[in-house]
Each structure stands twice: as C-alpha cells, then as structure tokens.
Amino acid sequence: MPRPISASIVPAAVAHNIAVIRRLAPNSHVWAVVKANAYGHGIERIYPALEAADGIALLDMDEAVRVRELGWQKPILLLEGVFKPEDVELADRLGLNVTIHCEEQLDLVRFAQISGRIDVHLKMNSGMNRLGFAPGAFQAAYQAAKDIRQIGDITLMTHFANADEGDVSWQLDRFDEASRGIPGPRSVANSAGVLWHRAAHRDSVRPGIILYGASPSGVSTHIAEFGLRAAMALNSEIIAVQNVNAHETIGYGRSFAPEQPMRVGVVACGYADGYPRHAPTGTPIAVDGVLTRVVGRVSMDMLTVDLTPCPSARVGSRVELWGDQVKIDDVAAASGTICYELMCALARRVPVRTV
Numbered sequence: 001m002p003r004p005i006s007a008s009i010v011p012a013a014v015a016h017n018i019a020v021i022r023r024l025a026p027n028s029h030v031w032a033v034v035k036a037n038a039y040g041h042g043i044e045r046i047y048p049a050l051e052a053a054d055g056i057a058l059l060d061m062d063e064a065v066r067v068r069e070l071g072w073q074k075p076i077l078l079l080e081g082v083f084k085p086e087d088v089e090l091a092d093r094l095g096l097n098v099t100i101h102c103e104e105q106l107d108l109v110r111f112a113q114i115s116g117r118i119d120v121h122l123k124m125n126s127g128m129n130r131l132g133f134a135p136g137a138f139q140a141a142y143q144a145a146k147d148i149r150q151i152g153d154i155t156l157m158t159h160f161a162n163a164d165e166g167d168v169s170w171q172l173d174r175f176d177e178a179s180r181g182i183p184g185p186r187s188v189a190n191s192a193g194v195l196w197h198r199a200a201h202r203d204s205v206r207p208g209i210i211l212y213g214a215s216p217s218g219v220s221t222h223i224a225e226f227g228l229r230a231a232m233a234l235n236s237e238i239i240a241v242q243n244v245n246a247h248e249t250i251g252y253g254r255s256f257a258p259e260q261p262m263r264v265g266v267v268a269c270g271y272a273d274g275y276p277r278h279a280p281t282g283t284p285i286a287v288d289g290v291l292t293r294v295v296g297r298v299s300m301d302m303l304t305v306d307l308t309p310c311p312s313a314r315v316g317s318r319v320e321l322w323g324d325q326v327k328i329d330d331v332a333a334a335s336g337t338i339c340y341e342l343m344c345a346l347a348r349r350v351p352v353r354t355v
C-alpha cells in the first residue's frame with residue numbers, strides 16, 4: 001500500500017471559477033493562465049474545464065505543444081514570448097500568440113524564416129519593471145512591430161505590480177497615456193484585476209490563481225464573497241497517536257511543548273510532499289472534518305496535530321491539509337508564503353486523483 005497521502009484535483013471547480021470570472025468581466029475575452037503546469041494542478045487534468053475559456057496563456061513551449069496535442073484549437077498565448085529563433089518557427093507552426101516585450105524579441109520575429117504571420121501581445125512596462133517596453137519607447141515599438149511582415153494582429157498588454165493590495169490607476173494611467181492613439185485590443189488584468197479593478201477589464205483578462213479558487217491577495221477572506229471553489233485538496237491520514245505529557249516536547253528541535261497533557265496525531269505528510277516546512281504551530285488543519293492546528297515542527301514525511309478538539313480521532317482518521325475546509329491561503333499565510341507557491345510545490349511523490 002502507498003502512504004495514505006493524496007491530492008485531489010477538481011476540474012468542475014475550475015469550470016465553476018471560469019463562470020464566476022465571466023460574470024465579473026462579461027465583456028472581456030478570458031485567457032486561462034495555466035503556466036507551471038496549471039499552477040501544479042496538471043494541465044491535462046483540468047483541460048476539460050478550460051473549454052469555457054477563450055484562450056490559454058502559459059510560458060513553456062512544451063506546455064503549448066501539450067495543449068495543442070490535447071486538441072485545443074483556440075488561441076494560446078506565450079506570456080514571456082520567444083527566446084530563440086527556432087521558437088518563432090514553432091510558434092508559427094502551432095499558431096501561437098507571442099508576447100513581445102523587448103527589442104531582441106522584435107528582431108527574433110523580424111528575422112524569422114516563416115511564411116505565416118504571428119499574432120503578438122506587445123508588452124509595456126508600466127511600472128512592474130520586469131518585462132516590457134518603457135512607456136516612452138512604446139509608440140516606436142508599436143511602429144516597428146507594425147512594419148514587420150511576420151507580425152499579424154497586435155494586442156497591447158501590461159501587467160500589474162500590486163493589483164492585490166490596492167491602487168492600479170498609476171499603472172493604468174501610464175499604460176493609457178503611452179498607448180494613446182494606437183489601435184487594437186488591450187489586455188491588462190490578472191486575477192486581482194478581475195476581482196477588484198473593473199476599469200482594468202478591457203478587451204481581455206488573464207486570470208490565473210482564481211481559476212484554482214485561491215486568493216491573489218493571499219488572504220482567504222478577501223475572496224469569500226465571490227464564491228470561488230478550491231480546485232486542489234491535499235489529504236492524508238493519522239498514522240499514529242501519542243499521548244504527550246505536559247511540558248514534554250514534540251518533534252525535531254523540541255519547538256513545542258503543551259501546557260496540558262495532549263493527544264497528538266501524526267500525519268503522513270511532510271515537506272517532501274510539498275507541505276511548507278515553515279508552517280508553525282497553529283497552522284490550520286482538519287481531522288475528521290474538525291478544524292485543529294499543526295503543533296511542533298514539520299518534518300520530511302510527517303507532521304503532528306493537536307487532537308484536543310477531535311477526541312475520537314484515531315489511526316486512519318482523515319486529515320485535510322488544504323482543500324474546501326482548510327483554505328490553502330490560510331496555510332500559506334501562516335507559513336509566510338502564498339498559495340501560488342504551495343500549489344506549484346506539490347511534490348511528485350504525492351499521488352494525484354482527478355475527481
């Protein structure tokens with residue numbers, strides 16, 4: 001028998017979340033962002049739910065090939081564009097839409113030996129200072145792109161630095177100002193833009209994390225009102241129970257000692273499964289549907305939980321590390337990270353089921 005840990009992926013939750021996105025941004029095309037193997041969920045697993053999207057956005061050529069092999073005929077957008085001349089040829093053959101964020105990428109397309117035309121997303125750096133043409137160079141970049149025979153339709157694009165925390169108008173204003181007079185559709189909003197910045201919806205939106213039912217702000221309560229559903233659950237079981245005396249310590253580093261005697265459950269899940277080692281005592285976890293807390297240090301293959309709120313728990317009791325009841329955002333927040341990282345870090349050794 002394998003260890004009792006497993007992850008469940010719920011394509012129906014992704015389909016539901018796309019419907020939520022459609023209601024929020026009814027006039028925008030929806031690019032479903034599935035980079036990093038659909039944020040750890042597995043592109044193939046959630047693929048049936050993506051039918052409801054207008055396009056798929058990702059950044060690995062391998063993933064683009066996989067999506068075409070699955071039969072996807074609608075647009076695919078390469079979010080970081082191309083890196084080598086052969087990428088342009090493959091993009092042409094696969095009919096990919098390619099981001100162009102710098103002069104070097106304009107040249108890659110300009111000198112590509114292709115007969116077709118590639119649709120592009122011309123990206124402006126409106127303040128993120130990661131990828132994109134500076135606002136002052138954007139008009140020239142657009143003119144250059146327009147003059148390149150191999151380029152077809154041009155969408156104007158930018159990306160927010162802090163749409164999850166507050167104001168995006170400083171970036172939107174720069175984007176609008178620097179792209180004034182340029183025709184063509186606009187694409188601006190990530191998940192936070194979809195949820196919280198109507199002015200950013202524009203012609204197409206690029207939601208990622210909310211497809212999977214988690215919060216772009218890292219705070220689970222921020223998305224409660226939208227009715228998104230978690231697309232991933234991580235479950236395991238209690239494999240041992242210890243009755244620990246008051247002031248005895250639990251686990252490595254002897255970091256936790258209960259004030260009172262405590263029944264402690266040992267769970268088959270550790271950092272080698274992708275559970276964050278930084279999860280401190282107090283991190284939420286559920287045993288037999290009862291919310292309780294992690295106690296002591298997370299080790300490679302196991303972690304320990306306080307069974308005080310669930311006295312009938314025993315070996316074999318079901319544990320939810322995250323899912324519908326325990327929000328992945330809350331586990332991430334307790335551990336000093338964000339849900340994105342936990343999803344992407346789900347380890348290979350964890351068996352995954354599609355439900």
Ligand SMILES: *Cc1c(COP(=O)(O)O)cnc(C)c1O
Binds near residue numbers: 033191208210216
């Ligand atoms: C990852 C990414 C997104 C999606 O971001 P979320 O916060 O997951 O919605 C959108 N646009 C670009 C350019 C990205 O790289």
